[in-house]
Amino acid sequence: PRTIWLTRHGESEYNVSGRIGGDPPLTPLGRRFALALSKFIGTFHPPPDESASTTITSTSIPPSSVTAPPPSSSFPRSTSLLPDDTFGGTDATTSRPRSPLSIWTSTLQRTIETVQHFSPTEYDLKRIKFLNEIYAGVCENMTYAEIEQTHPAEFKLRADAKLVYRYPGPGGESYVDVIERLRPIIIELERMQTNVLIVTHQVVLRTLLSYFIGVPLDDMPTLSVPLHTLYCLKPKPYGADLVKYRFNP
Ligand code: F6P
Secondary structure (H helix, E strand, O other), X not given: OOOEEEEEOOOXXXXXXXXXXXXXXXXXXXXXXXXXXXXXXXXXOOOHHHOOOOOOOOXXXXXXXXXXXXXXXXXXXXXXXXXXXXXXXXXXXXXXXXXXXEEEXXXXXXXXXXXXXXXXXXXXXXXXXXXXXOOOHHHOOOEHHHHHHHOHHHHHHHHHOOOOOOOOXXXXXXXXXXXXXXXXXXXXXXXXXXXXEEXXXXXXXXXXXXXXXXXXXXXXXXXXXXXXXXXXXXXXOOOEEEEEEEOOO
16 A cells, blocks of 8 residues: 655754754754755665665664544645646656655755655655645744743644634644645645655644544644654554654764
């Protein structure tokens, strides 16, 4: 069966300083995760001209937990958009075959840096704005302590109703808004039969994982999805098998 790999980006400078949103680069540790990720995924999905000779070797990401419950039906379905801002794909300058693994990132540099070791001549790489992190409006680039201090009423509203709370300011989003913009991504994931690696952000990962393993909507905003954890999903007619790998730096 085909595989959907899901992970957050490698550790960013904001993860270290406790700031949210923005467009920070990876830290040295985050860049080490990026390298380990490419090596690990490459053992499962080698570039085509290497597939004959590549053997699966042990890596620094050992497996942990197993099977997940059936999928939730809490997401309404519709048909509409597909990934935007494509690069890679069919390359007119070369007829070289690509690995049957698509790699999707957001358009933020921390996810793009996380896939920097996957060559665009060997893998089909796409940057998709819908995979960007929740936009925190006026709270972008702040720490939670700063938000609590400067916008105490907003901080309380979010603590009381995280799922529906929408950050104030132009473009500010709620979890429900993010779920809504991920609908076309989920539809494409259900439709496609090829393998895909999605490198994204905390809220997007919570949403996608919750859809596939059936986490109730109310639990989704607090679902634990740590950095440097790779989820391997194999969708089945009812439910999905889930294996989790942790980066061991
Ligand atoms: O802290 C990393 C981050 O991805 C932020 O950019 C984002 O605002 C936050 O996580 C979302 O998590 P929560 O909904 O728990 O605040």
